[in-house]
Amino acid sequence: MNIGEIARRSGVSPSTVSYALSGKRAVSEATRQRIQAVIDELGYRPNAAARALREGRTRTIGLVIPPARGRLTFMQLDFVAGVMDAAARADLDVLLSPSGGDHDRSFERITTEHRVDGVILMEIRLDDPRVTRLQRLNLPFVTIGRTARPEGMSWIDVDFAALIGRCVDHLADLGHRHIALINRSAELIASGYGPACRAHEGFVAATTRRGVEGFEYPCADDAQAGEACVEAILRSRPDVTAAATVNEAALPGVQRALMRSGLQVPRGFSIAGVAARFWAEQFHPTLTAADLPAQEMAATAVDFLTERIADPDAAPKQHLLVPPISLRDSTGPAPAPR
Amino acid sequence: MNIGEIARRSGVSPSTVSYALSGKRAVSEATRQRIQAVIDELGYRPNAAARALREGRTRTIGLVIPPARGRLTFMQLDFVAGVMDAAARADLDVLLSPSGGDHDRSFERITTEHRVDGVILMEIRLDDPRVTRLQRLNLPFVTIGRTARPEGMSWIDVDFAALIGRCVDHLADLGHRHIALINRSAELIASGYGPACRAHEGFVAATTRRGVEGFEYPCADDAQAGEACVEAILRSRPDVTAAATVNEAALPGVQRALMRSGLQVPRGFSIAGVAARFWAEQFHPTLTAADLPAQEMAATAVDFLTERIADPDAAPKQHLLVPPISLRDSTGPAPAPR
């Protein structure tokens, strides 16, 4: 079933069918209807490969996600879902490529064989070989997170430094004077992973600025680590009355440890963080947190990408988000010292 | 950069380049090396659209996931990750299509425009219009879960009835005589959603067979519902000493309610379930559960699909999994009646 067959059965030329479909040339209403009738009857749809070959674009974008090994965070999942959504709205298909820092087959395939018109790169590192690769290939791309030199490219990022600053401000305003930061894992920080590093910087800056004492604790991305981390905080720093966190995966364990310690939240201990809304609401009591706007980021990313695809020479765009903190039930006035 | 350019620079014809690359015709070692050198120098990769047009296949499979609205369960996520993995190993790309029961643009596009060679359909309903659609289109597909009449097609499913039966057996063996089932939501059951319906059937069968009392509780897919559900069980049925569950998303709430009730698990209350290993291990204490083998299912699904693509007339394959129950820390002997 191809355009020629439709043309034959409608008694017109292939080009007329093409134009009837695209509307790029006037077609008399009578023939248009005749063609449409045949198309409906046979259920014809133009072949994507032929169209891609001819037009030089695939109407498909690539979404490069972290490899399956490490489980995706909810924030990342929400982002993926958001990209699917935004792409669907723009009638774009999404080719998923799980790939780590170095090039792997899937990443190479979709980028070099012209399977996609552009790429959204998640979880980039400060110095990311894939970015260089895409630049060399001259393939439009947008990154989630910034590289070390993000000037000339399109990216969207969350200002973790500012957000942790706001958490500290909020807690200090409530009278807390000894505040812990539950950060991501030590390895992640050491490897220069943006969100973790910037959380650190923001925490140091804010505690200094506010004149409160800050204690930073690295924590792996799982419930067990969160539990151990809170136990460590309570044991080593009995003067700490509040914590800020960017580690959403640790939250279930954080909650468990607090529950078991007998401390009431927020009466005995306050906690504020940066997390996907899902985790904030699963927390008990619900977590005062800057909700990561994954949907918005995804929509913006698709937007930026389609712009770059349409006009590769236009100035790249950047967007640094600072979502507001949603006040929920996990923060309150500092208790009397324990 | 195309095959003609490579041919010119190597001083051979395009067909020779093609054959050098595919190995489908003998090419003298000398010219092969010359060609390879040029290819390496220029970084040439064949254009996927041209190849797809010519060969009539895309080397891409479609993965139809539930729409972004409802969040995916961990089981589903693991499955998606597993498909990506298996597809990557087979050098296949994966086009993601979030689509509900009725046809939507994305599903229509990838299936009718020949963007994919075949489709994996997740979360099908007992009577699913997409299945009929794919059959009519004559596009190879594999379903996860069975329709009402699954005979003539390839599918992979988990035997929830048998698994819940095993949970009940295990609990009955431990002396429990009053057992609750925390099922999925009432709506899901009413709509004929396979896993929920079969959990129900398996529970009725097993409690009858073992001569124990069974109480079924529907429960929405979130922590709050899980919490409320356990509270309802403890309140309305004080004689219940154990529960079986297929609702992994409710587990965090189940745990919270048990913790708050003061019941020790497993000393005062036992719980066994069917869940992704992630949830089982996040549970506290770790959950005795049949771990859903998402990876294996995904690998099998890709396998079945590639078989159907290679030979559409071969007999369809089916695979009904009954993974073993992993004994962890949430089940123990029945306590004295409360």
Place this chain on the structure above:
DNA sequence: TTGTAAGCGTTATCAT
């Protein structure tokens, strides 16, 4: 208002 034809980059059939 419509038709003709070239060409997108491959692969595979026929020659040589």
Place this chain on the structure above:
DNA sequence: ATGATAACGCTTACAA
């Protein structure tokens, strides 16, 4: 062992 060439199905300049 290699080359010429005809498709694959579509879009779009160019003609009429």
